[in-house]
Amino acid sequence: MKYCPECGNKLIDAIVDETKVRKCNNCGYVDWGNLINVAAVVVAFNDKNEFLMVSLKGREKGKLTFPGGYRNIGETIEEAAIREFYEETGMRVTDLELYKFFTKDEQRLLWVVYRGVLPKEIKFVDNNETEEIYLVSKDHRIDESKLRGLLTKQVYLEILKWFFS
Numbered sequence: 001m002k003y004c005p006e007c008g009n010k011l012i013d014a015i016v017d018e019t020k021v022r023k024c025n026n027c028g029y030v031d032w033g034n035l036i037n038v039a040a041v042v043v044a045f046n047d048k049n050e051f052l053m054v055s056l057k058g059r060e061k062g063k064l065t066f067p068g069g070y071r072n073i074g075e076t077i078e079e080a081a082i083r084e085f086y087e088e089t090g091m092r093v094t095d096l097e098l099y100k101f102f103t104k105d106e107q108r109l110l111w112v113v114y115r116g117v118l119p120k121e122i123k124f125v126d127n128n129e130t131e132e133i134y135l136v137s138k139d140h141r142i143d144e145s146k147l148r149g150l151l152t153k154q155v156y157l158e159i160l161k162w163f164f165s
């Protein structure tokens with residue numbers, strides 16, 4: 001950050017609590033450099049222990065990931081998870097349970113990953129973001145070279161490992 005979000009003054013390099021930070025000499029604001037973007041992500045299962053993944057449209061066409069996205073101001077993270085899941089699949093996921101957090105420093109990104117339950121009837125609704133859904137399990141694996149990025153791969157591998165243990 002270059003300028004103070006509180007008063008607009010230029011921030012300067014400083015040391016606080018033995019940590020390199022940017023500081024505002026006018027109002028005392030400290031930029032710890034740890035601001036993060038929060039995304040809610042859902043791994044939703046059916047009663048056969050298969051979980052749902054989506055393939056993307058647009059810039060990352062064909063890439064595979066889990067439904068999810070950024071939290072809007074005013075939403076809880078769980079509400080964001082349910083909304084994003086609905087937008088990307090047309091289905092209502094239920095029984096959300098917090099699974100784990102994943103971080104990616106380069107993107108200042110935090111993934112809050114939930115496990116959830118798919119509706120009885122699996123019915124994909126076409127939308128702007130995803131082109132298809134896949135049900136994945138240890139017996140029905142996907143082409144891992146198409147996984148969208150590091151976090152997707154991390155979650156995918158952990159979920160599969162969890163099946164085997």
Ligand SMILES: [Zn+2]
Pocket residue numbers: 004005006007008009024025026027028029
């Ligand atoms: Zn300031």
